[in-house]
Amino acid sequence: MINNIKDNVQRVIDQFDARQQGAVNSILDKWSSSDGEEFVFPIVDGPPGTGKTTVGTAALANYLLENPRGQVVYMCYTNFATAKAQESLYGLGLGLNQVVRLHANPKNVNWNKGLVGCTSDLSNLSYEDKRRLKECNILLCTLHGSGRASEARTARSHIVIDEFSQVSPPMFFHIIRRFRYKQPDGYALLGDPRQLPIISTQLMLRPNIGLFIMRRKPYQPHELVVQHRMHEDICDAVNSLRAALRTYPIKTGEDVKRRNLIEMGYKWAKKKITNKNMLEILDPEHPFVIVDTDQLKGAEKRAFGGSLKNVTEADLAVRIAKEFYDSYKKDSGQHLKPILLSPYSAQVSEISRKLPPELKGHCMTIYRSQGREYPCVIISFVRNNPQALIGFLKEPQLRAQTYVACSRAQGKLVVLYSRSTFIGHGHLDFEHLDSTRSAYNVKVRS
Amino acid sequence: MSRTPLKRWARPRRDDLEETYPSGRPPFYPFPTVSNVVNAAFCPVAIYHDLLHGTYQDATSSPTWKMKGVGNLFHQYIASLKSSIATGKQDLTGIDRARQDFFYSFSRNYKPERDRDSCWNYYLEPWVYRKFEELRELRREANLLFEITISNAYVDFVSRGKKLTYPLLGICDEIDIDNKKIIDRTIKGKYNDDHPPLMKDYQLWLIWKIINSIPRSKLPDEVKNIDFDEFNLVVETPHKDFNIDKENSTFEELTHEAYAWIHDVAFERKSGYDVFQHKRCTRVNKVECGLQTYCFRRKPTFPESRSEMRRVFKDIYRPLFWDQMWNWHLFKYQLVMIAPSKLESLGLLSKGKKISSSNAKIEIEVPEVQADQLQAYSEVSLRRYTIIPFGNFFFGKRMGATLVERKGNKLVMEIPKKEFRMSEIILILPKSDVTIIESPPWYLSRNLQRSMFSLEFIGTKDPDKARKDSIVQILESLFGPKPLRREGGSSDQ
Numbered sequence: 001m002i003n004n005i006k007d008n009v010q011r012v013i014d015q016f017d018a019r020q021q022g023a024v025n026s027i028l029d030k031w032s033s034s035d036g037e038e039f040v041f042p043i044v045d046g047p048p049g050t051g052k053t054t055v056g057t058a059a060l061a062n063y064l065l066e067n068p069r070g071q072v073v074y075m076c077y078t079n080f081a082t083a084k085a086q087e088s089l090y091g092l093g094l095g096l097n098q099v100v101r102l103h104a105n106p107k108n109v110n111w112n113k114g115l116v117g118c119t120s121d122l123s124n125l126s127y128e129d130k131r132r133l134k135e136c137n138i139l140l141c142t143l144h145g146s147g148r149a150s151e152a153r154t155a156r157s158h159i160v161i162d163e164f165s166q167v168s169p170p171m172f173f174h175i176i177r178r179f180r181y182k183q184p185d186g187y188a189l190l191g192d193p194r195q196l197p198i199i200s201t202q203l204m205l206r207p208n209i210g211l212f213i214m215r216r217k218p219y220q221p222h223e224l225v226v227q228h229r230m231h232e233d234i235c236d237a238v239n240s241l242r243a244a245l246r247t248y249p250i251k252t253g254e255d256v257k258r259r260n261l262i263e264m265g266y267k268w269a270k271k272k273i274t275n276k277n278m279l280e281i282l283d284p285e286h287p288f289v290i291v292d293t294d295q296l297k298g299a300e301k302r303a304f305g306g307s308l309k310n311v312t313e314a315d316l317a318v319r320i321a322k323e324f325y326d327s328y329k330k331d332s333g334q335h336l337k338p339i340l341l342s343p344y345s346a347q348v349s350e351i352s353r354k355l356p357p358e359l360k361g362h363c364m365t366i367y368r369s370q371g372r373e374y375p376c377v378i379i380s381f382v383r384n385n386p387q388a389l390i391g392f393l394k395e396p397q398l399r400a401q402t403y404v405a406c407s408r409a410q411g412k413l414v415v416l417y418s419r420s421t422f423i424g425h426g427h428l429d430f431e432h433l434d435s436t437r438s439a440y441n442v443k444v445r446s
Numbered sequence: 447m448s449r450t451p452l453k454r455w456a457r458p459r460r461d462d463l464e465e466t467y468p469s470g471r472p473p474f475y476p477f478p479t480v481s482n483v484v485n486a487a488f489c490p491v492a493i494y495h496d497l498l499h500g501t502y503q504d505a506t507s508s509p510t511w512k513m514k515g516v517g518n519l520f521h522q523y524i525a526s527l528k529s530s531i532a533t534g535k536q537d538l539t540g541i542d543r544a545r546q547d548f549f550y551s552f553s554r555n556y557k558p559e560r561d562r563d564s565c566w567n568y569y570l571e572p573w574v575y576r577k578f579e580e581l582r583e584l585r586r587e588a589n590l591l592f593e594i595t596i597s598n599a600y601v602d603f604v605s606r607g608k609k610l611t612y613p614l615l616g617i618c619d620e621i622d623i624d625n626k627k628i629i630d631r632t633i634k635g636k637y638n639d640d641h642p643p644l645m646k647d648y649q650l651w652l653i654w655k656i657i658n659s660i661p662r663s664k665l666p667d668e669v670k671n672i673d674f675d676e677f678n679l680v681v682e683t684p685h686k687d688f689n690i691d692k693e694n695s696t697f698e699e700l701t702h703e704a705y706a707w708i709h710d711v712a713f714e715r716k717s718g719y720d721v722f723q724h725k726r727c728t729r730v731n732k733v734e735c736g737l738q739t740y741c742f743r744r745k746p747t748f749p750e751s752r753s754e755m756r757r758v759f760k761d762i763y764r765p766l767f768w769d770q771m772w773n774w775h776l777f778k779y780q781l782v783m784i785a786p787s788k789l790e791s792l793g794l795l796s797k798g799k800k801i802s803s804s805n806a807k808i809e810i811e812v813p814e815v816q817a818d819q820l821q822a823y824s825e826v827s828l829r830r831y832t833i834i835p836f837g838n839f840f841f842g843k844r845m846g847a848t849l850v851e852r853k854g855n856k857l858v859m860e861i862p863k864k865e866f867r868m869s870e871i872i873l874i875l876p877k878s879d880v881t882i883i884e885s886p887p888w889y890l891s892r893n894l895q896r897s898m899f900s901l902e903f904i905g906t907k908d909p910d911k912a913r914k915d916s917i918v919q920i921l922e923s924l925f926g927p928k929p930l931r932r933e934g935g936s937s938d939q
């Protein structure tokens with residue numbers, strides 16, 4: 001079994017570029033440097049698709065191969081992200097007794113799935129359960145659930161925090177406090193400081209822990225620059241947004257440079273489509289399409305909960321999603337199921353209500369989509385008003401939503417917005433997005 | 447302690463009440479709870495710790511961590527026992543029955559067992575002995591209300607002949623409508639006490655002030671015609687009952703000062719100096735207080751960068767409190783200052799119709815569009831909501847509920863297994879997500895305040911231990927001169 005894990009890890013590491021390998025080798029370094037004068041604190045700055053989680057999990061598996069009794073706590077912001085990391089670790093061959101995910105619901109205990117729900121003091125667990133947790137090498141949990149992990153851990157474990165863009169300094173110090181008596185062996189942060197930010201009403205609380213550290217100390221993080229998720233046209237769009245965020249551009253790995261939906265194994269039944277606009281939108285040769293919804297008769301409306309929706313744009317998004325589903329299919333008969341994203345929860349409800357049964361559950365807020373990737377992404381930006389107001393989409397705190405949404409797509413990205421609202425009014429992100437060289441523009445009529 | 451009272455208490459304007467993207471310093475003052483006001487009235491340091499350091503305890507709570515949760519068990523048991531007798535589910539034939547059949551089955555999940563036994567021996571047994579006849583005589587269908595949350599944005603207090611109003615929220619342990627009593631219980635107090643336990647009389651008086659300030663038109667129909675002004679105020683300890691006088695000018699003055707402290711601590715950066723100038727006790731002259739462990743902690747020598755860490759943390763505590771004000775205090779204002787129909791349109795409230803309730807589950811029918819939105823909220827709130835099964839935001843029973851199933855526009859929710867009065871209309875509040883932005887629940891930022899304050903005191907006085915202590919060293923590197931490095935193997939960064 002150990003050989004199996006060794007082979008899997010080696011195979012993954014061999015595919016890494018030099019920067020990724022450097023990160024793998026250092027994430028689980030101990031905090032004390034050889035001369036004792038410095039504090040070793042690895043921070044990996046990994047933009048979308050550069051394999052932060054893969055690097056993190058490969059580093060964990062590698063560490064366990066060298067230290068079979070080593071202990072690590074791997075923390076993410078969401079339960080979804082912890083589940084994904086767990087899946088990745090099992091994929092490398094690690095077993096149920098080595099990797100366990102902690103959950104807030106005490107009723108949710110299933111050792112056969114590596115899932116243990118517990119209270120913060122573990123009081124619902126039997127002595128045996130607690131012992132098993134203490135013996136387990138890797139515990140995965142959310143940041144807010146760090147108390148459980150600290151209770152379940154013996155001394156001297158490593159702490160790895162994923163997606164640190166959502167970790168505020170107070171949250172980081174809260175975690176440090178929780179592990180006060182466990183004396184962690186090392187600390188590492190993984191993430192992209194420009195992705196979804198900390199939500200706070202207070203400016204003072206918005207910088208994430210990565211920025212907090214880098215502003216206090218001269219420090220150069222590990223920068224991952226090659227992405228292996230998006231087609232190069234989509235990566236162009238993401239780089240336009242990164243330029244608006246004033247950060248370095250990322251490169252596209254050779255393996256995904258030309259990987260559109262056809263390269264991903266889907267067949268396109270072009271003949272089924274009669275509408276010219278729809279043909280342009282669905283064409284796999286246009287991996288990045290901007291759909292101008294100005295000509296649609298419709299506008300934004302405030303819905304229950306204060307959120308916004310745009311019914312005509314929702315209708316169009318659903319129509320496009322259905323066409324994708326009907327016209328793209330794999331040889332195995334599997335249909336393409338595009339994912340629909342929106343920054344507004346009311347629009348998500350509106351779209352979800354209209355989606356056909358086969359696409360149910362394929363719509364979510366951009367916030368929930370962080371850390372996920374999909375072959376085809378359709379984004380509905382909703383706003384359509386004569387005052388050209390785009391609300392929180394231009395606020396420094398929340399504008400990263402556009403960047404995060406666009407970088408979820410692998411082979412096809414369709415962006416729906418009203419040009420008259422978003423372009424020509426100094427909305428920097430959208431000006432940059434609109435001027436992307438690879439963008440294919442389509443105007444639709446009602 | 448003396449503090450000049452404020453001229454007026456600023457409440458949110460209409461724009462603020464409907465603010466979707468709040469930010470910065472709140473343009474309104476806090477909406478305190480009774481505990482906040484009692485802390486502020488007791489000692490300004492207590493309210494400073496309460497608002498800025500997110501302390502667990504109140505000044506009036508037990509100063510130790512021993513027997514955590516016993517007070518809650520005491521309250522819950524009495525409420526449950528009385529409700530069961532009043533609904534005819536239990537007949538109290540003897541003390542043993544109250545303990546064997548009822549207490550042990552009621553508290554079977556309470557751990558550790560030693561504390562559970564102590565709760566019975568020290569607090570409940572004397573209380574049950576004292577109240578045995580009263581319990582036996584408790585009639586069926588007795589009109590008892592337990593743990594009622596009461597809230598009003600305009601509670602009247604008189605200051606030097608002038609009436610001032612403040613917002614206030616509290617929880618009333620018991621309202622005995624038949625016997626015209628408002629009761630506050632505590633596990634504090636001894637056999638030979640002549641006075642109620644510290645500040646308990648004031649706490650109960652504040653609760654009565656809230657109830658009395660709620661306009662009749664805002665009270666739920668079931669209690670609309672009751673004159674609470676006639677009710678007696680009773681502080682119950684395990685050993686004695688104390689009747690509290692309602693006319694109390696000292697309490698009035700104390701309240702104005704308490705609100706002035708709350709305001710100053712919430713907004714004035716330099717209030718810390720004033721607060722500690724007015725502290726109630728010193729290291730050599732301590733008074734009985736639940737916050738002694740916060741006030742008199744020692745600071746070890748290492749980390750040496752502690753002063754810089756404190757400076758940085760000090761700048762964070764107040765923004766964390768302002769965050770709570772936007773996320774939680776504003777919500778408390780909204781609930782009592784906005785009409786229910788407007789609350790519904792803002793998505794802060796859903797009015798549901800009770801379809802059925804059994805086995806700690808309740809089925810509620812809500813409008814289709816609200817069911818969609820409540821389900822969308824559940825994605826960020828771990829499916830947890832606050833529901834009001836009886837009453838309203840001014841006077842009602844609030845409890846947590848977990849969404850377990852949705853059948854069209856009917857929601858099935860799990861609720862605590864308790865006896866309580868239930869109306870046909872159930873109010874549902876999304877518990878944690880009060881803005882449309884997916885923000886973490888407000889109470890988590892209190893945890894952050896608490897953890898940071900606790901970090902201010904960690905460390906060791908032994909330099910060798912400090913060198914090997916990874917927490918001390920990470921703080922030295924983040925706040926002191928120790929350099930940070932990204933790799934351990936070599937130093938050529």
